[in-house]
Amino acid sequence: xxxxxxxxxxxxxxxxxxxxxxxxxxxxxxxxxxxxxxxxxxxxxxxxxxxxxxxxxxxxxxxxxxxxxxxxxxxxxxxxxxxxxxxxxxxxxxxxxxxxxxxxxxxxxxxxxxxxxxxxxxxxxxxxxxxxxxxxxxxxxxxxxxxxxxxxxxxxxxxxxxxxxxxxxxxxxxxxxxxxxxxxxxxxxxxxxxxxxxxxxxxxxxxxxxxxxxxxxxxxxxxxxxxxxxxxxxxxxxxxxxxxxxxxxxxxxxxxxxxxxxxxxx
Amino acid sequence: xxxxxxxxxxxxxxxxxxxxxxxxxxxxxxxxxxxxxxxxxxxxxxxxxxxxxxxxxxxxxxxxxxxxxxxxxxxxxxxxxxxxxxxxxxxxxxxxxxxxxxxxxxxxxxxxxxxxxxxxxxxxxxxxxxxxxxxxxxxxxxxxxxxxxxxxxxxxxxxxxxxxxxxxxxxxxxxxxxxxxxxxxxxxxxxxxxxxxxxxxxxxxxxxxxxxxxxxxxxxxxxxxxxxxxxxxxxxxxxxxxxxxxxxxxxxxxxxxxxxxxxxxx
DNA sequence: CTCATGGAAATCGTATACAATCTCCTTGAC
DNA sequence: GTCAAGGAGATTGTATACGATTTCCATGAG
Numbered sequence: 001x002x003x004x005x006x007x008x009x010x011x012x013x014x015x016x017x018x019x020x021x022x023x024x025x026x027x028x029x030x031x032x033x034x035x036x037x038x039x040x041x042x043x044x045x046x047x048x049x050x051x052x053x054x055x056x057x058x059x060x061x062x063x064x065x066x067x068x069x070x071x072x073x074x075x076x077x078x079x080x081x082x083x084x085x086x087x088x089x090x091x092x093x094x095x096x097x098x099x100x101x102x103x104x105x106x107x108x109x110x111x112x113x114x115x116x117x118x119x120x121x122x123x124x125x126x127x128x129x130x131x132x133x134x135x136x137x138x139x140x141x142x143x144x145x146x147x148x149x150x151x152x153x154x155x156x157x158x159x160x161x162x163x164x165x166x167x168x169x170x171x172x173x174x175x176x177x178x179x180x181x182x183x184x185x186x187x188x189x190x191x192x193x194x195x196x197x198x199x200x201x202x203x204x205x206x207x208x209x210x211x212x213x214x215x216x217x218x219x220x221x222x223x224x225x226x227x228x229x230x231x232x233x234x235x236x237x238x239x240x241x242x243x244x245x246x247x248x249x250x251x252x253x254x255x256x257x258x259x260x261x262x263x264x265x266x
Numbered sequence: 267x268x269x270x271x272x273x274x275x276x277x278x279x280x281x282x283x284x285x286x287x288x289x290x291x292x293x294x295x296x297x298x299x300x301x302x303x304x305x306x307x308x309x310x311x312x313x314x315x316x317x318x319x320x321x322x323x324x325x326x327x328x329x330x331x332x333x334x335x336x337x338x339x340x341x342x343x344x345x346x347x348x349x350x351x352x353x354x355x356x357x358x359x360x361x362x363x364x365x366x367x368x369x370x371x372x373x374x375x376x377x378x379x380x381x382x383x384x385x386x387x388x389x390x391x392x393x394x395x396x397x398x399x400x401x402x403x404x405x406x407x408x409x410x411x412x413x414x415x416x417x418x419x420x421x422x423x424x425x426x427x428x429x430x431x432x433x434x435x436x437x438x439x440x441x442x443x444x445x446x447x448x449x450x451x452x453x454x455x456x457x458x459x460x461x462x463x464x465x466x467x468x469x470x471x472x473x474x475x476x477x478x479x480x481x482x483x484x485x486x487x488x489x490x491x492x493x494x495x496x497x498x499x500x501x502x503x504x505x506x507x508x509x510x511x512x513x514x515x516x517x518x519x520x521x522x523x524x525x526x527x528x529x530x531x532x
Numbered sequence: 533c534t535c536a537t538g539g540a541a542a543t544c545g546t547a548t549a550c551a552a553t554c555t556c557c558t559t560g561a562c
Numbered sequence: 563g564t565c566a567a568g569g570a571g572a573t574t575g576t577a578t579a580c581g582a583t584t585t586c587c588a589t590g591a592g
Binding site: 091092095096099100120123124126127130131134187188189190193 | 357358361362365366386389390392393396397400453454455456459
Binding site: 044046047048075076077087091107108109110 | 543544545549550551552553
């Protein structure tokens with residue numbers, strides 16, 4: 001229900017990974033300023049599918065994947081030219097990204113990709129751990145038959161990906177696993193909030209899997225989590241999930257520290 | 267920090283309570299369609315203060331106070347006429363309300379005031395309890411001298427308001443008390459998230475104080491919370507805060523049930 | 533050399549115009 | 563009488579235009 005509001009950003013076309021080379025008209029890899037000559041004279045009127053959402057998803061992908069660097073400015077006119085649209089839908093898209101917390105808007109300076117510093121990332125993981133733990137605790141008591149099946153399937157898929165050492169696949173299935181827990185907690189609002197945070201941490205979560213052996217360890221944790229939920233042990237599931245996420249946070253800190261990539265804040 | 271993103275909606279001019287009779291031009295209580303003759307010919311160009319935010323805050327007030335009934339349609343043209351502006355800033359305002367979760371948008375039907383049903387309110391209070399509990403637990407370990415002083419002052423103010431049975435004052439000081447806890451948890455992101463939820467529940471929180479003896483009991487709970495934090499007992503503070511909020515949720519359900527105001531969902 | 537002041541350019545927020553799509557109601561046939 | 567097809571109206575999403583405000587840079591004085 002509250003999906004409409006919270007997870008509005010990046011709701012559609014998120015499963016299509018890869019394949020985001022260029023918006024539409026300018027097939028060239030010309031990056032930022034573009035403003036190439038528009039062959040088609042800008043179709044006026046109401047398009048079949050709203051362009052604003054499309055632009056939002058695309059920009060979000062660029063930000064989350066790190067293609068757009070933190071601190072980079074999102075120029076309305078440039079983006080508009082790049083997509084072959086006017087500033088109006090671009091403004092709408094950027095506003096939504098601001099609401100989602102991926103972009104900061106400075107009153108008369110413009111919109112900038114929000115670079116999250118290490119401190120803030122740790123804070124966000126701390127909250128994420130709490131929310132996930134809560135979801136797990138509630139799920140242990142409230143999960144239904146359908147969701148239980150989904151959860152099992154998601155974990156099986158994780159296991160399969162881990163066995164074939166397919167990091168990308170594991171990343172994807174891991175998403176599904178956690179979504180399944182959110183949906184099993186019997187609190188749609190909590191699920192939506194968790195999803196929102198999850199999206200916001202997506203870019204950094206992906207890095208974690210680079211840590212050696214992380215995938216295997218993650219899978220083991222998943223198995224313990226499912227066991228707790230299946231046993232109806234709410235406190236146990238909460239503890240497992242909390243440490244699962246917290247470890248991610250710590251690991252991430254380790255990774256960042258070792259890479260000497262401070263991820264500049266502003 | 268993340269105030270910019272998360273609590274963007276209803277960030278300013280929220281402390282100014284009351285004083286929201288009419289937008290600007292049409293002083294008449296003419297409600298919806300309006301479209302009265304605009305004496306001033308619609309100032310074009312960039313206004314000193316953006317009108318969109320103003321409109322958003324106003325609509326938010328109307329929704330939160332129940333002036334706009336759940337399920338009511340927000341007609342862009344009507345709102346625009348009422349404020350004496352074009353559809354553009356109104357669209358922006360409505361989009362922000364959608365992001366904030368106060369309004370639902372149905373693709374080709376329009377925007378509708380989101381009526382939060384009892385079920386969803388309970389869900390939100392459940393999450394609120396968790397976040398507040400977390401903030402308290404962290405605050406018990408991390409609170410500094412300055413914040414400790416602020417917390418004590420806030421509680422003293424609560425006590426004073428309770429003694430004089432001033433419900434309005436207590437409502438206000440209670441806000442400050444909880445804000446103080448948020449700010450003491452050493453996690454700015456958590457503080458921002460808690461504040462966001464707090465705002466969203468504001469309308470319903472106010473009703474709670476109508477319950478007999480609630481104010482006195484709330485104060486007692488506050489005292490226990492502070493005691494736990496001062497003692498550095500994180501788990502204790504968490505438990506106290508959780509039950510503090512949860513009680514509010516249950517009490518609220520009682521209140522709603524007794525008032526026979528089902529608050530229809532959609 | 534530092535600081536204040538002026539103007540020009542960039543940028544933002546809003547007004548207006550317009551076309552495509554959807555909804556709803558009417559009209560007609562079976 | 564019921565259902566389908568058609569069109570008129572309403573509504574939406576986007577394009578374009580424009581003025582006000584702000585920022586940035588240059589030029590000048592102290």
